[in-house]
Ligand SMILES: Nc1ncnc2c1ncn2[C@@H]1O[C@H](COP(=O)(O)OP(=O)(O)O)[C@@H](O)[C@H]1O
């Protein structure tokens with residue numbers, strides 16, 4: 001279990017992480033979604049004890065980063081962004097070294113390394129120097145390194161960046177598999193990926209958490225609105241007046257041939273198309289087109305993160 | 311200790327898997343042997359005096375070349391992110407890396423001992439002086455290496471680490487030399503003993519005389535311990551930044 005409480009981290013004048021709180025429970029893959037520079041890496045580095053926040057704290061299985069940083073690291077597997085590794089070592093030696101510093105008893109190291117090579121499908125690369133590996137294999141060595149001590153919590157910083165589609169699918173499958181028991185925090189700047197891999201998504205922008213929920217919840221959240229667009233000919237003012245309270249006119253423009261293009265935001269997620277149709281008839285107008293659009297996860301994401309561009 | 315040992319073994323392998331250690335050893339041996347045999351053939355005296363006299367000046371350049379990569383390289387490739395995410399204490403990593411670099415240096419110094427055997431075969435040297443001088447070499451190197459380690463932990467650029475270390479070591483070496491102390495005149499003469507005490511090479515020459523004085527040993531131990539302590543602090547400080 002990873003618990004993050006009111007984390008704040010400033011680099012000079014940049015507020016990289018701003019009072020962020022969340023938890024990741026065992027058996028849960030939580031997507032940490034946000035554009036570049038949002039503060040994902042900074043948050044993850046704090047959890048791993050690589051840097052300290054100005055205020056707030058993080059705990060892993062109850063161990064606090066301030067009080068027991070070494071114990072926190074024992075409970076974590078961490079895959080840094082861009083997968084830095086010791087390029088001069090070969091895969092076997094590197095994993096053996098990690099096993100040693102991870103405190104695995106010498107008698108068990110060979111078996112554990114063997115197991116990681118299997119889990120991460122590194123058989124063909126076992127005796128290759130890490131510098132010779134392709135991006136996909138490097139990433140797997142990075143994962144093997146994070147998993148070798150079978151930690152209860154994993155922090156993976158953009159584990160699929162730079163991989164081809166097949167490799168991405170493999171990594172996602174592995175993450176979902178591991179996520180059955182472990183608490184996994186998985187960062188990405190790709191919405192679709194968070195959607196497909198994670199049980200729950202945290203959206204971060206400019207250092208602040210701006211949204212949280214299952215992929216389904218977030219789509220429903222859709223800023224709480226459904227958009228109806230229609231082309232109407234008749235008494236627009238009367239129609240607007242008669243609209244029920246859950247509708248709000250967001251746009252109105254001439255649509256040609258005497259029609260007016262209207263866009264209505266509806267705060268009720270249920271389908272109100274029929275109601276709208278009947279209303280236009282009741283005010284004696286004509287309807288040329290009527291469509292209803294639910295906001296997608298993309299819209300939510302764009303909406304929630306648009307503050308950042310300013 | 312297991313952690314220190316694991317880091318030590320990894321670092322030592324990185325030295326000997328790459329050309330650095332070999333280049334270091336070969337060049338160091340070539341220069342010292344050349345100086346040794348030159349005096350040997352020119353003045354027909356088999357003595358190690360000129361060999362030991364040159365050691366502080368060689369160490370000034372050679373040891374920063376060994377220490378420059380210790381931290382700077384990790385910072386540059388980002389592998390320190392990985393290293394520090396493992397359950398290691400900062401001092402364990404600092405010590406493991408330091409001892410590995412020290413091993414490269416000590417091995418090099420040991421490889422110069424055939425020169426002493428040549429001297430022994432050709433004459434009757436004062437063995438006490440030779441043993442003392444070798445001990446001095448190790449202490450001197452250990453102190454310079456600690457300074458280089460600290461400087462390397464402050465930058466991600468190996469060349470910068472090298473140059474800054476050489477400058478600092480050079481400063482510490484010449485501060486006790488007559489070259490500097492002769493300028494301390496008038497009221498400044500009170501500083502002369504301090505400058506001499508601070509000088510890296512002065513303690514080396516007194517150990518080389520075969521007199522093992524605890525003050526010299528304490529000086530070198532302090533000079534090795536302080537930069538290593540500062541290295542641990544600088545790594546801890548970079549986490550708060
Ligand atoms: N070591 C650092 N020094 C200064 N600024 C930093 C440092 N690390 C991150 N930042 C800044 O903090 C913000 C968040 O960065 P980061 O956490 O890397 O975002 P993400 O991983 O979401 O792309 C960015 O504006 C970045 O420039």
Ligand SMILES: [Mg+2]
Nearest residue numbers: 037040041081
């Ligand atoms: Mg990042």
